[in-house]
Amino acid sequence: MSTCPICNTPKLEENSTCITCGFDLSPYPLSLGIPQDYIKLEQIKLQWAKELWCKFQEKEDQQKQIAELLKGQTKLNEMVMAKLQTVQDVGQMQQELENKQAQIRNLQEKNEAIQAENLKLQGEITTLQAAIKSEEEQQTTSSVPTPSKYTKLETLLNAQNFREADEETRSVMLAVANRQIYLRVEDAENFPCEELRTIDNLWLKYSQGKFGISVQQEIYKNLGGTKQYNRKVWESFGDEIGWRSGGSWLNYNELNFSISAPTGQLPMNNGISAPTGQLPMCMELGAQEKTCEPHLPPSLLSRHALLPSCQDM
Numbered sequence: 207m208s209t210c211p212i213c214n215t216p217k218l219e220e221n222s223t224c225i226t227c228g229f230d231l232s233p234y235p236l237s238l239g240i241p242q243d244y245i246k247l248e249q250i251k252l253q254w255a256k257e258l259w260c261k262f263q264e265k266e267d268q269q270k271q272i273a274e275l276l277k278g279q280t281k282l283n284e285m286v287m288a289k290l291q292t293v294q295d296v297g298q299m300q301q302e303l304e305n306k307q308a309q310i311r312n313l314q315e316k317n318e319a320i321q322a323e324n325l326k327l328q329g330e331i332t333t334l335q336a337a338i339k340s341e342e343e344q345q346t347t348s349s350v351p352t353p354s355k356y357t358k359l360e361t362l363l364n365a366q367n368f369r370e371a372d373e374e375t376r377s378v379m380l381a382v383a384n385r386q387i388y389l390r391v392e393d394a395e396n397f398p399c400e401e402l403r404t405i406d407n408l409w410l411k412y413s414q415g416k417f418g419i420s421v422q423q424e425i426y427k428n429l430g431g432t433k434q435y436n437r438k439v440w441e442s443f444g445d446e447i448g449w450r451s452g453g454s455w456l457n458y459n460e461l462n463f464s465i466s467a468p469t470g471q472l473p474m475n476n477g478i479s480a481p482t483g484q485l486p487m488c489m490e491l492g493a494q495e496k497t498c499e500p501h502l503p504p505s506l507l508s509r510h511a512l513l514p515s516c517q518d519m
């Protein structure tokens with residue numbers, strides 16, 4: 207089988223041109239007498255065409271390779287783009303992270319400020335509490351100057367002269383109530399709260415808390431005493447504070463007027479009259495609660511349960 211002289215493609219019988227390079231393959235007519243020189247010339251032309259074809263093939267191969275390279279380049283570009291996107295995403299995420307961190311720092315600063323404010327407020331609260339406490343203490347230790355009508359009572363108490371102080375208590379209470387000999391129930395009920403408190407505080411102060419109307423009321427209350435007279439409770443009260451001994455009430459002269467007397471024994475001579483001896487002071491003075499309350503700060507109310515105490519008895 208003959209082949210194309212240019213590209214070596216096998217020649218098909220029915221084709222007069224090469225199916226690959228298109229070279230004219232039709233044979234020279236044998237009747238034609240072909241001169242030697244002409245054949246030589248034809249062979250040179252064939253050689254030239256063959257070389258041209260080879261070069262063309264090379265170019266085509268190169269173009270194919272270039273196309274492949276371009277394809278690879280495109281792929282690479284896509285990968286680079288993808289990487290760039292990733293880098294951008296990472297950058298964005300970093301930005302977001304930084305934003306979040308800034309927010310956290312901001313919140314932390316606010317938190318610190320709040321804590322500092324808290325500490326400051328706690329300090330102020332502590333200071334205020336201390337101030338309130340010191341004020342309370344000052345009030346209970348009677349930094350408030352005692353009115354002059356109590357000068358004598360204070361002098362006697364300071365000298366631990368409890369008997370004369372007890373008698374002076376009676377005088378001063380009668381004077382406050384504008385009465386001559388004794389206090390009626392209504393006088394006791396209307397007895398000014400501040401005066402009562404002053405008297406009680408003086409007794410408390412000079413007896414180191416042993417004597418005082420509030421001390422008596424506390425004892426009376428603990429025994430179950432109420433505003434209603436109850437003989438049993440009243441006698442127990444008398445036993446407890448030393449107004450009774452051996453089952454009977456003592457005379458005034460029989461009382462112990464020293465600091466070693468039973469707690470709550472004094473003052474006794476409060477000016478309240480009663481046909482059967484002493485009325486419990488708190489029974490009468492307890493009615494003071496309504497008027498006392500506005501004058502006494504809550505701390506004093508609780509400390510001197512006495513002054514307002516009897517109402518809830």
Ligand SMILES: [Zn+2]
Nearest residue numbers: 210213224227
């Ligand atoms: Zn060919």
